[in-house]
Amino acid sequence: MTTQRQGRVLALAASLLVLATSNALAYNVFVSNEKDNTVSVIDSETLEVVHTIKTGNRPRGIILGNDGKWVIVSVSDDHKLQVFDTKTFEFIKDLPSGPDPELPILHTSGNPLYVSNEDDNLVTVVDIFKGIIVTDVPVGVEPEGMGMSPDGKILVNTSETTNMAHFIDAHTYKSIDNVLVDNRPRVAEFTPDGSQVWVSAEIGGTVTVIDTATRKVLGKINFEIQGITKDAIQPVGVRITRDGKTAFVALGPANRVAVVDVATRKVLKYLLVGQRVWNLGFTPDERLLFTTNGTSNDVSVIDVAAQKVIKSIKVGRYPWGVVVAPPRADAN
Amino acid sequence: MQVSTGSAPRPARSVARRPRVPFLRGIRLLSASLLLTFPALALPAGAQDGAPAPAAQPAAPDATAAAEETFLKIPILMAREIREGRLPPLSLLDIPPPDDGVAGAKLAISDNNTTGRFLKQTFTLDVVQSAVPEDLVAEIKKRVGEGLPYVVADVSADTLLKIADAIKDTDAVVFNTSAPDEVLREEQCRVNVKHTAPSRSMLTDAIGQYMAWKQWRKWALVIGPTPEDKLYADAVRRTAKRFGHKIVEERTFDYDPGSRRADGGFEQVQQQIPSFMQGLPDHDVVVVADEGELFGEYFPYRTWIPRPVIGTAGLVATPWHPAIELWGGTQFQNRFKRLAGRTMRPLDYNVWVAVRSVGEAATRTNTNDPKVLIPYMRSAEFELAAFKGQKVTYRAWNGQLRQPILVATAKMLVSVSPQPGFLHQVTELDTLGVDQPETKCTAFKK
Numbered sequence: 001m002t003t004q005r006q007g008r009v010l011a012l013a014a015s016l017l018v019l020a021t022s023n024a025l026a027y028n029v030f031v032s033n034e035k036d037n038t039v040s041v042i043d044s045e046t047l048e049v050v051h052t053i054k055t056g057n058r059p060r061g062i063i064l065g066n067d068g069k070w071v072i073v074s075v076s077d078d079h080k081l082q083v084f085d086t087k088t089f090e091f092i093k094d095l096p097s098g099p100d101p102e103l104p105i106l107h108t109s110g111n112p113l114y115v116s117n118e119d120d121n122l123v124t125v126v127d128i129f130k131g132i133i134v135t136d137v138p139v140g141v142e143p144e145g146m147g148m149s150p151d152g153k154i155l156v157n158t159s160e161t162t163n164m165a166h167f168i169d170a171h172t173y174k175s176i177d178n179v180l181v182d183n184r185p186r187v188a189e190f191t192p193d194g195s196q197v198w199v200s201a202e203i204g205g206t207v208t209v210i211d212t213a214t215r216k217v218l219g220k221i222n223f224e225i226q227g228i229t230k231d232a233i234q235p236v237g238v239r240i241t242r243d244g245k246t247a248f249v250a251l252g253p254a255n256r257v258a259v260v261d262v263a264t265r266k267v268l269k270y271l272l273v274g275q276r277v278w279n280l281g282f283t284p285d286e287r288l289l290f291t292t293n294g295t296s297n298d299v300s301v302i303d304v305a306a307q308k309v310i311k312s313i314k315v316g317r318y319p320w321g322v323v324v325a326p327p328r329a330d331a332n
Numbered sequence: 333m334q335v336s337t338g339s340a341p342r343p344a345r346s347v348a349r350r351p352r353v354p355f356l357r358g359i360r361l362l363s364a365s366l367l368l369t370f371p372a373l374a375l376p377a378g379a380q381d382g383a384p385a386p387a388a389q390p391a392a393p394d395a396t397a398a399a400e401e402t403f404l405k406i407p408i409l410m411a412r413e414i415r416e417g418r419l420p421p422l423s424l425l426d427i428p429p430p431d432d433g434v435a436g437a438k439l440a441i442s443d444n445n446t447t448g449r450f451l452k453q454t455f456t457l458d459v460v461q462s463a464v465p466e467d468l469v470a471e472i473k474k475r476v477g478e479g480l481p482y483v484v485a486d487v488s489a490d491t492l493l494k495i496a497d498a499i500k501d502t503d504a505v506v507f508n509t510s511a512p513d514e515v516l517r518e519e520q521c522r523v524n525v526k527h528t529a530p531s532r533s534m535l536t537d538a539i540g541q542y543m544a545w546k547q548w549r550k551w552a553l554v555i556g557p558t559p560e561d562k563l564y565a566d567a568v569r570r571t572a573k574r575f576g577h578k579i580v581e582e583r584t585f586d587y588d589p590g591s592r593r594a595d596g597g598f599e600q601v602q603q604q605i606p607s608f609m610q611g612l613p614d615h616d617v618v619v620v621a622d623e624g625e626l627f628g629e630y631f632p633y634r635t636w637i638p639r640p641v642i643g644t645a646g647l648v649a650t651p652w653h654p655a656i657e658l659w660g661g662t663q664f665q666n667r668f669k670r671l672a673g674r675t676m677r678p679l680d681y682n683v684w685v686a687v688r689s690v691g692e693a694a695t696r697t698n699t700n701d702p703k704v705l706i707p708y709m710r711s712a713e714f715e716l717a718a719f720k721g722q723k724v725t726y727r728a729w730n731g732q733l734r735q736p737i738l739v740a741t742a743k744m745l746v747s748v749s750p751q752p753g754f755l756h757q758v759t760e761l762d763t764l765g766v767d768q769p770e771t772k773c774t775a776f777k778k
Contacts, residue, residue, distance in 0.1 A: 100663065118663050121446065141446045142663050160660060161717070162447040163695065178450040180695065183717035184660075203717040231722040231759055253721075 027283050028086055028325045029290050030071045031299055032059035033316025039073060040299075040315040041089060042290070044283050044324065047301055047311050053089050056082055061103035062321040065128050067110065068328060072128070073321075074101040074115060081115065081126070086325040096133050098124045102144060103187075103321075107170060108152035114170075116143035116157060123157050125173070137173045139166050147188030147197055149212065156197050158185035165199045165208075167215060177215040181208040187279075189238040189247075191262065200235035200249065207235050207249055209265060221249070221265050228254050237279040241286055241304070248289055248302070250277040257291055257300075259307050271309050273300035281322035292319035403454040406444075406700045408687055409480040410437050411472050411495065412461035413487035419589055421625035425742075428677070433486045433509060434459055435672035436680030437687050442671065444691030453694055455687075465491040473498045481505065481702040484686045486679065489513040496522040503702040505709070507686035510679055512623075513563065517730045518766065521773035526709065526731045528685040530651050532567035534765035538649035538737035538749035539642055540571035541763070545751045548616035552609075552639075553582040554631065556622040564621040564644065580613040589626045605634035612636070619643040646741070649749070652681030653740045658748075659721040685718050685733060689726075692716050721748075727762070730773040734761040 029042035032055070039059060041051040056075030059082075065072045070083045070092065081095040081104060097104075098117030101124070105114050112134055113126045123143055125134040140162025147156035154176065155168040163183055167176040182204020189198045196218065197210045207221040223233045234252030240262060241247075247260040253276050259269040274293025281290045282304070289302040293312075299319060301311040412433065420427050429435075437457050444455040458480065462468040465487070472483055472495055481504035485492055489511040496506050500522070508516060508527045516522075517531050530538075543549065551572060555565040565582070572579050585608065609618070609631075618635055620643040622628035628645030640646060654665065654675030668676040676684075693705045693714065708714055710731075715723040724735040739747040750756075754763040762768070 118660075119666055140450070141443055141667075142660065161443055162450070163692075163717070164447065164450060166450075180451075183692075183715060183723060203723045204715065205723075229756075229759060231761070234722070 027327065029281065029283075029299075030062055030073075030086075030323050030325065031290070031292060031315050031319050032062045032073050032321045033318060034058055034060055034294070034320040035318035036316035037075075038316045039071070039084070040319070042299065042313055042315070044288060047313055049313065049315060051089050052316070053084055055084075056080065060320045061101070061115070062323045063104050063106060063113075064323055064325055065106055065110070065113070068326050070128075071323065071325065072104055072113065074104055076100050076102060076118070081113075083128075087328055093131060095126050095128060095131055096124075097126065098122050098136065103146045105146040105148050105155075108148060108150065114146055114148070114155055114157075116146055118142050118144065118160075121159075123155075123168075135173065137168060139168075140164050140178075145186050145188040145199070147190050149190050150192060150194040154212065156188040156190075156199075158188050158199055160184050160186070163201075163204075165197065165210060179208075179210050179215050179217065181210075181217075182206045182220070186236045187238045189240060191240055192242050192244045198238050198240065198247065200238050202234045202236055202252060205230060205233045205235065207238065207260075219265050221260060221267070223249075223251060223254070223258055223267060223270075225251075225254055225256060225270055228256075237277070237291070239280040239282055239289065241282075246304075248280055250280050250291060252276055252278065253295075255293075257289075257302065269307055271300075271302060271307065273302075273309055274298045274312055279321045281324050283324045284326040290322045290324065292322050294318045294320065403448075403452050404694075404700045405454055405456065406448075406482070406690065406694055407456045407458060407480050408437065408441065408482045408484060408690060409472065409475050410434060410457060410459045410484045410683070411468055411487060412459065413465060413468055413485075413491050414461055414463040415488065416463050419624060419626060422627070422629045423625070426625055428679075429672075429674055431672065432677055433679040433683045435668065435674075436676065436683035437484060439668050439671050439680075440684040440687030440691065442667075443684075443688060444694070447691065447695050451695060451698060453700070455691060455694075457687075465494060469494045469498050476502055476504045481706070482690045483507065484509060484683055486510045486683065489516055492516060492525065493520060493522070496525050500524055503706060505702070505706045507683075507689070509682035509686055514567065514766065517732050518772040521730045521775050523731070523775050523778075526686070526689070526726055526733070528682040528689070528733045530649075530735070530737060531732060531765050532564055533570060534732075534737060535649040536564070536567040536571040536643075537574065537764045538739055539647065540568075540575045540577060541749045541751040541754055542647075542739045542747050543577060543617065543642070544575045545747075545753075548640075549577045550613075550615045551577055551579050551617055551619045552612045552615040553579050553619045554609075554621065555582060555584050556620075556624070556627060557584065557586050558624055560623040561621045564623050568619055568621060568643065579619075580615050583608070583612075585622075585627055587627050601630050602634060605630050606636045609636035615639060617642050618646075620645045647739060647746060648741075649737050649739055650678050651735065651737060652676060652678045653738050653745055655740075655743060656738065656745050658745070659719050661719045664719045685716065685724065685735075688718065689714075689716055722761075727768070729768050729771050729776050730766075731776070732765065734759065734764075736761065737764055 027044040031040045039053040040049050043050045057077035059073045061074040071086050079099050083092040097115045098120050100119035101115045102118045113128050123137040139157050140159025142160035144160045145158035155170045157166045165179045181199045182201030184203035186202045187200045199208045209218045233254045235249050237250035239248045249258040256270040258267050273291050274296035276294040277291045279292045291300045298312045298314050303310045441455045441457045460471050476499045483506045506525045512532045618641045620628040622644045632641045632646045693708045697708050718724045720736045737749050750760040750763045756762045
């Protein structure tokens with residue numbers, strides 16, 4: 001009897017503990033579905049789609065704004081951005097952009113927003129609160145990736161046909177430098193200490209590591225996977241853990257995410273995910289990493305510590321971008 | 333001979349400097365200095381507190397302000413052979429625009445210059461054209477001697493060889509953008525020629541692989557009367573053998589095209605095609621070999637039994653299609669439409685790839701020296717992003733561009749070859765066309 005009661009108490013305690021844990025760790029994961037004109041919302045604990053937000057046409061780049069209260073998504077074919085509430089999932093407002101906006105990024109201070117417009121060789125600077133275009137910055141052909149230095153001083157924009165990473169002063173919009181990288185650069189990601197920028201080159205099949213201060217190329221990361229031809233290895237999304245130790249690189253139609261040691265730039269492991277993996281998003285606690293798998297219409301969930309794929313979740317058609325919102329201070 | 337130069341490649345602005353000869357018989361030189369300028373579009377406006385204030389400077393150096401002499405000049409010469417004997421295609425939709433190919437060159441010059449403004453390189457385009465191959469060859473030889481080593485040719489196979497041989501002792505390269513002839517890549521290959529146009533066998537293999545995927549293996553082959561049609565039929569036979577298809581019967585469509593247009597015509601065609609197709613052994617598809625597009629379009633929906641048409645009509649293989657939006661193609665198509673006021677055709681694409689190849693080599697080597705640039709394009713390091721979802725490169729053994737080939741109808745993309753499952757030890761792209769072990773090209777082995 002005692003044992004039984006103890007057992008019951010333990011079970012109750014355990015379930016409370018699970019409940020408490022899940023409360024602490026339940027994030028909303030937002031995935032833009034390029035073909036479906038929707039954003040799927042996934043609960044990071046149950047790993048199930050809990051809601052689908054209807055968006056404008058061709059949602060692609062997706063970020064958070066207004067201290068995590070907003071999710072901002074580029075709706076490329078409508079030539080604007082849309083803002084939704086991360087808690088109620090309701091539409092809040094439109095933000096202007098240039099033609100065919102692709103990847104937005106926020107200034108470290110929370111405003112303005114910089115968005116690459118793939119169709120006009122410009123980066124548009126948008127005030128997200130006033131909802132106005134502050135200025136346009138001319139860049140290379142087909143601007144794509146956007147990176148922001150942790151100190152908020154440097155903006156890095158990649159252009160797909162110019163094959164360069166453009167270093168731009170985030171305050172004056174003056175060109176600092178233009179660094180040649182491999183063919184069709186996609187994503188530019190700063191290391192957390194701001195000392196390096198990692199630029200993926202989709203067609204070149206490499207990640208170029210650039211020293212932020214000197215703009216010298218420190219090295220190039222190549223990927224080799226048994227049984228996969230070089231042509232299929234097409235790096236796109238890059239995410240680096242907050243401790244600056246581990247990078248995750250999505251390899252497109254190679255259907256793998258590479259785990260790279262940042263210090264040595266050596267590939268530690270390849271994780272098999274869904275088809276044509278493009279973008280990556282950590283949970284705020286960096287326990288999980290979500291990947292968008294375009295042609296298999298799903299999202300793979302990677303356990304970051306274990307470096308293992310733990311689940312795949314069906315979302316809309318052609319999932320493109322992903323961002324995970326932290327729990328809100330105003331949540332009850 | 334008519335010679336003209338001007339800042340815009342428009343015949344209307346041509347200035348005759350030499351004794352006049354009939355328009356198409358002479359050579360026209362059109363110089364298009366397509367150095368683009370990028371105005372700063374900064375608009376002052378208030379920013380949120382703590383956010384960076386906008387400034388009016390552009391992020392890029394201003395190309396207009398750049399002193400000419402500080403820029404490395406890289407001139408591209410485009411050579412067009414006016415094929416007077418060529419009949420217009422059947423469909424009004426397929427009649428080539430006057431700037432077919434040239435518009436592709438202009439877009440590539442503009443793309444090259446966008447990168448060039450960061451690297452202080454400026455690309456320009458000169459166009460020479462003639463209906464007389466000898467005149468064209470002589471003019472190209474002269475221009476190459478004057479320092480235009482990058483020749484982009486839209487010419488026949490014979491003229492291409494003449495050009496290649498005329499400049500073989502100089503550091504120059506010729507891009508073949510339109511001749512699909514296998515012989516140019518095989519027995520008659522030249523070290524100074526690069527082929528951005530796919531070979532016939534690449535095109536027929538692209539369709540053949542898709543047919544293998546569909547398991548539509550029994551083919552009835554209809555061959556037109558021209559030498560090109562016979563060469564296309566040769567390529568079809570080779571593809572059929574390579575991928576295990578069976579040609580159940582071949583028929584030659586002897587046809588006098590007459591005038592392209594007549595008021596009426598369908599009444600007779602509706603009768604002629606089914607009777608021509610009567611009595612064939614059982615087949616899955618009809619393969620039409622009609623490179624001039626003079627009768628092939630008569631076949632879909634008019635066959636004796638209901639069968640799809642493939643080859644040069646119906647389902648075709650092509651390096652480019654105006655409706656593809658894959659691989660970032662939308663922006664590429666839009667840029668072209670803004671520049672040319674029409675959709676991009678396969679020849680425009682082939683020319684774009686050629687001019688971009690020079691641009692890419694100049695970007696990577698940071699020189700305009702053909703002694704460095706041309707070997708770089710031949711090296712294993714060279715690769716180009718060309719809106720094909722993977723890098724395109726040149727085959728080291730014969731200078732042929734390897735690239736995915738689109739399998740499409742007139743309106744839409746149907747598939748992209750190589751098809752899944754066609755494996756290769758080097759690159760799956762080499763499952764299309766003649767591969768290295770079987771090549772008859774020896775010039776590159778030296």
